[in-house]
Amino acid sequence: MIAFLGPEGTFSQAAALAVAGPDAELTGYASVTLAIDALRAREVDGAVVPLENSVEGAVPATLDELAGPASPLVIAAETFLPVVFDLLVRPGTAMAGIATIATHPHAEAQVRRYLLTELPGREVALLGSTAGGAQAVANGEYDAAVAPAIAGELYGLQTLAHDIADAHGAVTRFVLLRQPAPPAAPTGNDRTTLVTYLAEDHAGALLEILTEFGARGINLTRIESRPTKGRIGDYCFSIDCEGHIADARVGDAVAALHRVCADVRYLGSYARGDGRVAPIDPRRSDRSFSDAADWLARIRDTGVA
Amino acid sequence: MIAFLGPEGTFSQAAALAVAGPDAELTGYASVTLAIDALRAREVDGAVVPLENSVEGAVPATLDELAGPASPLVIAAETFLPVVFDLLVRPGTAMAGIATIATHPHAEAQVRRYLLTELPGREVALLGSTAGGAQAVANGEYDAAVAPAIAGELYGLQTLAHDIADAHGAVTRFVLLRQPAPPAAPTGNDRTTLVTYLAEDHAGALLEILTEFGARGINLTRIESRPTKGRIGDYCFSIDCEGHIADARVGDAVAALHRVCADVRYLGSYARGDGRVAPIDPRRSDRSFSDAADWLARIRDTGVA
């Protein structure tokens, strides 16, 4: 059983089907927090939640659940879904008839300029999900919903305007969270997610961290300083890097971080889902690492390579 | 006239008074976007908006308005406000009588576990501001609001539970935005905000950026990769660093970034508001820079120092 951010008709459901397979049994939860709680309580086997959006950036609720003090979880897979929002109404409603609009805060952020221009002055209610907004429109609580088309179909609404996001081509990255387990074998095109906690606040602490990646030819694909729930300025870094924890260069870099950081939390290695392929410098291949280790062992044993 | 995130009774109003002075004329706007729009339209002289929160992290709406393609604005000042949320009700309401709760999404994120524990299963409505939630409770639309105590006083509500945030001691950083203007003179303890856009996606692009700061002894106090509104993976970095653009070391570092990055946007230098003092390495003082420049000029002119 896989948790997703319900109700039915959200992008999260489509993502859950994409990442967990069309036969997966799904169950909706009202928030990221509740879905993750269900996973931690072992009521479900996995939880599909949004991690970042190409317009809005990271999803704090997800990042902070992963980085926080509660029991560890890992990312087992990722998928990227295009995000297309429609303006949905009950059949017969025209633009002029819209006084109230319901949607989710992240959706609202992505259609903000459209609403200011096309529907200025209307009341916008922020609900827990876009599908919930569509449902509320079907129930007559609001006049229009900003939601994916699938939600309109589910609740018998009509599309009054299609793809209304201020920035077209938005994509949301969803991840499948699981209880910690050995990661799937490397595919050759993987991603690894980490949180690093800084030992001290000195010029160059972050530089030190990045040097460990750079010296091993490992690209970062996302980095964010995150407050550690204390005073602003006490940061950790949430990091995605190319490669798999089983890759020699990644394991070596992560072990180095463990030495120089106050703490490092491993959040999973999984096949990259964005269709990008990162070539590996031959000087940083597994073969290069094992050759160097063998060479060092010979020198330590005999004094000569 | 200074815009703030209205209505009255929000932290944003308190922040606006703190940063713009007790005599400033304030005017409330319903969202960060509207407040910034008013500044861009020159309807107001400044806008006080939240930039980051010690629990939730950066405020995407603010960051993206500053980094985006619209006309440039700069940060002229910052202030840090403790964030204390109360559970506010109409006089006479008890816990058992609460079926619906209204608050702002950022506040909801900070009291999420409290609500799950103490008020499980209640409907939570996400509104545009916490004060708006208090007002709606006063109007009888909801049973309880999660909002600062000042909002309760303003709308005649009672505190049923005080300081209910999951993490106590939360702080929000507010900034005063203005039209671009020469920055105030350095105070000796300043902060500078930038956005850097990467020329290419290679291992070490970020390392290159950080090296320019590290080599000049400049600490970063915040860094976030932000999507540039296109495909996920095309990032810019939103950066706060210690020091003032008029400081030699900061100007030198920022000019170096201009050379190596696709683009750099300067977002202001202003007195640091968090009470932290960062000592300056004497080797990176203004005096050290002017000595080195004089020395270089002598060598270029005469062949000897």
Next chain:
Amino acid sequence: MIAFLGPEGTFSQAAALAVAGPDAELTGYASVTLAIDALRAREVDGAVVPLENSVEGAVPATLDELAGPASPLVIAAETFLPVVFDLLVRPGTAMAGIATIATHPHAEAQVRRYLLTELPGREVALLGSTAGGAQAVANGEYDAAVAPAIAGELYGLQTLAHDIADAHGAVTRFVLLRQPAPPAAPTGNDRTTLVTYLAEDHAGALLEILTEFGARGINLTRIESRPTKGRIGDYCFSIDCEGHIADARVGDAVAALHRVCADVRYLGSYARGDGRVAPIDPRRSDRSFSDAADWLARIRDTGVA
């Protein structure tokens, strides 16, 4: 008048003609030290001395005269000469008749294995110059000299074996030293020589120095730690880098070194003499530097670029 490492018939004389022009008046001195002393005493206008050899490495006498506490001199030009040593004898002498061999220590180092193999057990006298060895053979003091063919011609000797160096293709780099003066204009393919004295002995002091070059895309073509005439371990670094002190990226790097090092001594910028061309990263061109400086000035003046 240009000093060279006399007597006539040495590589140094050929180098002096190459670097100072065929019409230059030359005067020979018995050692590098004496030639440089003559320049410091303004008895000559320049001194042509060897700086490094592709087999033996740096010439300490030259490096230390340039780095030491005496009055500063600068390198005004460089040239590279192939080094070919012959075994020179008086007409009629055969291999079997050689009991004693005269040469200069640097030449001896380059033919050491040849002598051990072909003339084992012979006495080798180390003199102040290879030409001096040829002269001494002509005088009957020794049986054979290891010296350039030109010395054999000058002193009436015969070549018994040609090009006897252990490593063929050796090259010596000679430099023309002068009193400090404004360097010649950049040619677009120049070299700059420096000595940097370290402020402290910490892991990364050298890394710090190299970062200033690397961050500006400047290749080093030679680096050597040199004792500062005190306890071993108190080092300075003798450095050659690509580019000219008048180039923005080089001047900027050198000024940065002045800030982070205990001391920096500039030893000249001059046209590169080894026929190698180093392309300049457009991000580090003079244009890129002046654009960045203009951009910074606009921001400091107006708050916007």
Next chain:
Amino acid sequence: MIAFLGPEGTFSQAAALAVAGPDAELTGYASVTLAIDALRAREVDGAVVPLENSVEGAVPATLDELAGPASPLVIAAETFLPVVFDLLVRPGTAMAGIATIATHPHAEAQVRRYLLTELPGREVALLGSTAGGAQAVANGEYDAAVAPAIAGELYGLQTLAHDIADAHGAVTRFVLLRQPAPPAAPTGNDRTTLVTYLAEDHAGALLEILTEFGARGINLTRIESRPTKGRIGDYCFSIDCEGHIADARVGDAVAALHRVCADVRYLGSYARGDGRVAPIDPRRSDRSFSDAADWLARIRDTGVA
């Protein structure tokens, strides 16, 4: 049997006694090359040769024998000897009676200014060792020798002037070379010697090498670019660093160099002989490395630390 740079009475003999113990059997050779050849031919068990001098810098003959293509040798121990040169004459000779002076080229370099000032214009013969100079004076071939006092005692000479070096306090570092063998166990205050050959000539190749040391908190105590016996500009780097190949941080750095360099030659780990103690950053201790390796193994096996 241990080879040293004979004849008796040289600093090299004193160094050989210091490093090989007072009971070691010693045998003198006429040059560094011959002593090392004897070791390679297994005629001796070790060879004590000078590696660097606090005034003159590295000894090229030694460095190049170690870095070159011949069969590998390793440094098994080092010792530092103060270098004090006296002006030695046959009893009865006065300053005015000195027309010719004999010494070794390295000694000549260290007393050059003294001779120019006190004995200007005298002929200086450069021989294979300072003791050989003393012997030649005793034999009547020259009038004075520049050599250590011990050589004067051995050959019945008198000290006419004591400690005549231009820079007082000079020290020479001697090393005991042996056939490759497992290094002695770490003492906690060791040094490791390496030669690294660069894969390519790009801005930052050396920076890359130094980063591997710097990122592991390892100080370099000597670095020299050396020509690889080909065209000037094709360099290798001769490096001394703190620590022992058996230390986790050193082995890890050296293995990293093996991955990024064209070649790395290990030249031994041995107790540091200069009396300096380098504290080890606890983040780079063996314990820190084994903790990190264990932590990584747990993550790879189970997905959680």
